[in-house]
Amino acid sequence: MNFIRNKSKWIFLVLLIGILIGTSACQQGGSDGKGDIVAKVGEKTITADFYNKKLVFVKQDIENQYGDKIWSIDVDGKTYLQRVQEAVLDQMIDEEIIIQNMKQQGIKVDPEEVQKEYDIYKESVKDSKEWNEFIEKNKIDESFIKQQIETNIYLQRFQEKVIQDLNISDEALEKYYNEHKEEYEDIQVQASHILVKTEKEAKEILDKIKAGEDFAELAKEYSQDSSAANGGDLGYFRKGMMVPEFEEAAFSLSPGEISDPVKTKYGYHIIKVTDRKEEQKRFEDVKENVKYTLVQQAISDELQKMKSKIEIKKYPENIK
Numbered sequence: 001m002n003f004i005r006n007k008s009k010w011i012f013l014v015l016l017i018g019i020l021i022g023t024s025a026c027q028q029g030g031s032d033g034k035g036d037i038v039a040k041v042g043e044k045t046i047t048a049d050f051y052n053k054k055l056v057f058v059k060q061d062i063e064n065q066y067g068d069k070i071w072s073i074d075v076d077g078k079t080y081l082q083r084v085q086e087a088v089l090d091q092m093i094d095e096e097i098i099i100q101n102m103k104q105q106g107i108k109v110d111p112e113e114v115q116k117e118y119d120i121y122k123e124s125v126k127d128s129k130e131w132n133e134f135i136e137k138n139k140i141d142e143s144f145i146k147q148q149i150e151t152n153i154y155l156q157r158f159q160e161k162v163i164q165d166l167n168i169s170d171e172a173l174e175k176y177y178n179e180h181k182e183e184y185e186d187i188q189v190q191a192s193h194i195l196v197k198t199e200k201e202a203k204e205i206l207d208k209i210k211a212g213e214d215f216a217e218l219a220k221e222y223s224q225d226s227s228a229a230n231g232g233d234l235g236y237f238r239k240g241m242m243v244p245e246f247e248e249a250a251f252s253l254s255p256g257e258i259s260d261p262v263k264t265k266y267g268y269h270i271i272k273v274t275d276r277k278e279e280q281k282r283f284e285d286v287k288e289n290v291k292y293t294l295v296q297q298a299i300s301d302e303l304q305k306m307k308s309k310i311e312i313k314k315y316p317e318n319i320k
Contacts, residue, residue: 036048036049036318037315037318038051038089038314038315038316038318038319039051039089039092039093039312039313039314039315040311040312040313040315041093041096041097041100041310041311041312042100042310042311044096044100046089046092046093046096048318048319048320050144051088051089051092051319052320053138053139053140053144054088054092055084055085055088056138058084058088059084060134062084074265085319086316089314089316089319093312093314094303095151095154095155097303097306097307097310097312098154098155098158098303098306099151099154100310101158101306102154102157102158107154107157107161109150109153109154109157113153114146114149114150114153115146117149117153118142118145118146118149121145121149158299159295159299162295162298162299162302163295163298165298166294166295166298168291168294168295170287172294173283173287173290173291173294174283176290176293176294177283177286177287177290178283181280183293184280184281184286184289184290185278185279185280185281186238186277186278186279186280186281187238187239187251187276187277187278187279188236188237188238188276188277189236189237189250189251189253189273189275189276189277190233190234190235190236190273190274190275190276191234191237191250191253191271191272191273191274192215192216192219192227192231192232192233192234192271192272192274193219193223193225193227193232193234193246193269193270193271193272194215194218194219194222194223194228194232194269194270195223195224195225195266195267195268195269196222196223196224196267196268197224197267197268198267198268199261199263199268201222201268202261202268202269202270203261205218205222205270206258206260206261206270209258209270215231215232215258215272216231216232216233217231219231219232220232224267225266232272233274236275236277237250239251243264243265243266245262245263245264246262246264246269246271249262249269249271250271250273253271253272253273254273254276255273255274255275255276256272256273256274257272257273258270258271258272259271259272
């Protein structure tokens, strides 16, 4: 992974994976004090114990992908761990709001359905020594897992209801596509860069480039990024893959153009764009993506309506 990849994008990706493993766990608080709860949604509390069990699944999945050194990475002034902790709590609150709303509409989950899914789960992990050791170490009991299964079913029912109420026609999908064609353009640039610590260094190197010295050779000599060995070549990338300042500069350049020094949190970059690809995706190829966008927007809108009707309190000081 290149040094300048935008790490703040990771949070949402890994949480999506983590949610598949275990979803929110809410229960009535055991005391009137707030020392053992991390949030209150209406009259329901999210206890620190249940929150930590949820969090441990997400942390395990992240560490399996990126290693345990990821937690100290800075993400807009907070550690990566703090950002994940906040995101997990917000996710759990959203899930509890959805569950309460579904119950108010008379939509219930049959315990037999939960048991059936639990039996399938038990069968799938019975021979996994590593998984069962993980479960035992973190005190994940049957009750907790069944509650996660029940939550998943509620979330699935909620999504199905939103889709049913939305009733999207092919005409509506194509209309959205035509009105938002720029969202379905595949634009990529191929760029190289030279990364140094100070603006003074960057300007001196830029003068050398303007004097005719080879960009790739200067990158090999001066750049403090792992791409230096390849002459600073970062390959092709799309929007959203780099930090904003770098991305804005790179996508504003035409092939062959070189930027002035660009400051990011990693230092100062001199960017050279070597190629650019632009392609309009056909409606037929992105139809499902369009539908997904509309469904997600409908889910978000519905959730915001629910949030406006319920009292939410957070106690982040109880997150360890």
